[in-house]
Amino acid sequence: MSSQIELVCGDITQLDVDAIVNAANNSLLGGGGVDGAIHAAAGPQLLDECRSLGGCETGEAKLTRGYRLKAPWIIHTVGPVWYGGDDQEAEMLEQCYRSVFGQAVAAQLNSVAFPAISCGVYGYPAKEAIAIAVGTVLKLLKTYPQIDKVIFCSFSQEMHRLYQEELKLHR
Ligand code: ADP
Secondary structure, eight states: OOTTEEEEESOGGGOOSSEEEEEOOTTOSOOSHHHHHHHHHHOHHHHHHHHTTTOOOTTOEEEEEOTTSSSSEEEEEOOOOOSSSOSSHHHHHHHHHHHHHHHHHHTTOOEEEEOOTTSSTTOOOHHHHHHHHHHHHHHHHHHOTTOOEEEEEESSHHHHHHHHHHHHTTO
C-alpha cells in the first residue's frame, strides 16, 4: 500500500489537509450529503464564491477557498450519476480524480481528502467506485509526487472496510 494514502472514518469537514474534495452537483450551488455538510461548515461565503463559478461539468473540478473549514481550500468535483454502468460512469468517475489532482497540483497543494464521490445520492455501487478511486489515485501519486498525502474519508464503517479491502489488493 502506498504510504501516502490514509483512510479516515468520519466527517470530512473536520480534516486538517490543504484541500477537501466536495462531491458536488453541476450547479455548484449546494445540495445534500457531503455537499450540504461542506457548505454548512464552510459558511455562506462559500456559496457566494460558488455562484461566480458558472457551475461544473461532470468529471471536471473547480477550486474555492475553504472559509471556516480547517482546510484552506475546497476542490469541487461532480461525479457521474449511476445509470447502470453503460453510460461512461467509470470513465467519468476516474476523470473526477484526475481533475481534482490537476487542480491540486496547479494550486501547489500537498494534501487532499476525498469523500466517496458518487456513492451517495448518485448511486454508484460502492465497491466498484472505491476500486476506481484507489486505482486512479495510486497512478496519479506516481505521476505527481508533490502530492504527499491523500485521505479517503468514509462516512460509515462499511465504506471504511471497503477501502481497506481495496488497498490490500494493491499491497
Ligand atoms: P454523490 O451525490 O456524489 O453521491 P453524496 O454526498 O450523496 O454524493 O455521497 C457521497 C459520499 O459521501 C457517501 O458515501 C456519503 O455517505 C458520504 N458523506 C456524506 N456526508 C459526509 C461527510 N460529512 N463526510 C464524509 N463523507 C460524507
